[in-house]
Amino acid sequence: MKVFVTGATGFVGSFIVRELISGGHEVAGLSRSESGAEALIRAGAKVVRGDVNDLHGLREAAGAADAVVHTAFDHSAADMKLHSENDRKVIAALGAALAGTDRPLIVTSGTGLVRSADGGPVRETDPHATSAVFPRAASEEAADALIAAGANVIVMRLPQVHDTRRQGRISWHIQVAEEQGRVAYVGEGRNRVPAVHVTDAARLYRLALERGEAGARYHAVAEEGVALREIAEAIGTGLDLPVESITAEQAPEYFGWLAELAQLDLPASGASTRQRLDWEPGGPDLLTDLRAAESDVA
Template sequence: MGSLQQLDLLSSTAASADAVIHTAFGHAGVYEDAVQMDRAAINAMTDALAGSHKVFIMSSGTGFLGNTGPIPVSEEYPFDPDAPSRARCHNERAAIDAAGHGVRSVVFRLPQYVWGHGGSFFIPHQMDTARKLRTAYYILPGDQMTSGTHVDDVARAYLLALKHAPAGSVYHISTSSNTSIRGIAEAVGANLGVPAEGITLEKALADQVWPDWMAHMWSYNNRVRADKAERELQWTDFSRIDMLDDIRSGSYKPKNVTQ
């Protein structure tokens, strides 16, 4: 056990491993500091793997693509230089560059919502906010679409990449891109028994409903497609669980509540 700040530990452990799947990220504190810490960790692990031709899978996100527009986009879509999480594109580049040094490096761009089993980063955060404010807010107009994947499907994609992914590959790991921001807020509200209400981005920022970067992220479409992963990794047979149903009355329901 260790942290992303323990570069010597990351280096020695990576060197002794058969493969490395890197899923950690420091969500607390200043975002730019977390990105720099992540890049240093990536460099430490890939340097240790240089010449081994072992697999290194870096977990990135679709957030730095920014507003993708109304149609789900592929891995070729250019990132948005003004997106709140734009700095992570440099971390992707660090991982991909390792392919030129004898590492079978792969980048997974996870969607905004990796969910299931009562976990994820954003859903519990939204629930805590709605519980505190007694309202499940969303950014108007509310029809912005986002992507998501059940965590079990994501885990299976990592295992498939160990077998099939070529060096230097980038994959979108998403099974759905048709979930609206309003729909998520309404599901959170139904779970907690509070109303869902739309507010402008300006009011959300002024009232500090969420951190600024999070509010901006929910103000636009972020939709990706995963044809490449399905084709090259043979990633199929996805979970049949619906994200909104799971938020409303599934794994996100308090355990002491009788249905």
Template sequence: MRVFVTGASGWIGSAVVPELIGAGHQVVGLARSDASADALAAAGAEVHRGSLDDLDALREAAAASDGVIHLAFKHDIAFTGDFQGASDADRRAIDAFGEVLAGSDRPLVIASGTLGLSPGHVATEKDTAAAGSPRAANAEAALGLAVGGVRSSVVRLSPTVHGDGDKGFLASLVSIARDKGVSGYIGDGANRWTAVHRLDAATLFRLAVEKAPAGSVLHGVAEEGVPLRAIAEAIGRHLGLPVVPVAPEDAAGHFTWMADFLALDSPASNTLTRELLGWRPTHPGLIADLDAGHYFDGS
């Protein structure tokens, strides 16, 4: 297959590209900068210059491909307060892909998330996200393309997609612990986060573009729920810091922008995904990955 990948030089995309190439696929990656273009070329991918806002460039690349994996998201503006703007750009890209792929039965795989899907309960692929979430609405729009002849699927990723080089939630927790001099967790720390290794997530995206049926919801979840206290204990152990509870009313002051996320209890299952696609996560779990030490290099 000739697969067009947005976000191809990002944290997950840079693992998806070699996964696809290793399986014999031809990859075309979206690049908005020279650095991204160079990284894609070095990985063996064809470069398609453009950005998430360049809808004509997205349509052109999708039209010339056998399938699309859409990973790009404007995290830069989302994390500075304009999540709606980032979601709107994401929706425009999904709609553009839907226009080009309509009636072709070609695959469109997009990324979403499990965090907050079914608070306090183990969410399954059959659960729907709460109304009002812009990104969840985008996922539903992508799934809706199936009735128009697009083999669309959604991969709901764990909030913790970990691995060497991670600069996301887990790396941010390590940074906060260093700054505060303690490794904290909220309340009793029993609330759970799902987790998946970046390389296992890449395999799932490959399987999805290859064979996920139209309208599939997939869970990029290797571990159903890792207690936040266990994560804090691993960080404290490696940094030589005390592990302490943080009262819920003090969480915003301690964890800043991460506080609301860290307070969620959001476990999720991968049973249906494994049964549907034969996906078998094989890489280290979250605590084992922390214990590998790369999150603490330079400490």
């Protein structure tokens, strides 16, 4: 297939590009910089020059492809609502380019937006929050609208994606620890985050593209939940900093804007995804990568 990938020069997207090419697909990746374009060419991909918010350019690139994988998103904490609403527009534009065909569009979301029906790890069939509650859910709402219109849309929900260079949300915990000179977790630190190695996530995108069902939600979850206390201890070892428990009242002073998120228990299951797409994660776990981190924790 000829696959157009947004976010193709980003952390997850760059691995997806290489995975798709190794799987025999022809990839065109979006890049707004010369360095990004050079990286895509080295990987064996074609380059679509432009910005993800250039909706006309996106429609043209998507219209020339057999499939689209959308991973681009501005994850900066500032103005998350604006970034999320921009993503809603991007997904609508990509969907419009594929309207009336069976060509698939994979939309990227997160397991943290999902609400468990029974209090256990969130599953693929559990509903996502609304954008009124979590702005990032605008992406799933945009996917819902396209699915309702009959488009071949698949939602890929990511947990914390990691390798030894990047650890997703945990990178913010590392930054806070460096600034504070200590590593903290709240209470007993039993609250959890799910995780997956970036190579396993990239392989799942390829499998979803090749075997996925229209309208499906998949969870790229290798570990259902890693306790925040264990994460803090791994960070402390890597940074040679003391590790301690703090109270919920002390969390805002230590974590800042991250305080509420640092206290949530967010386990997620990928059992159905593994069965439906014959996906078996094999990469290192989150704690192993944290202990072997090359730059953020070293």
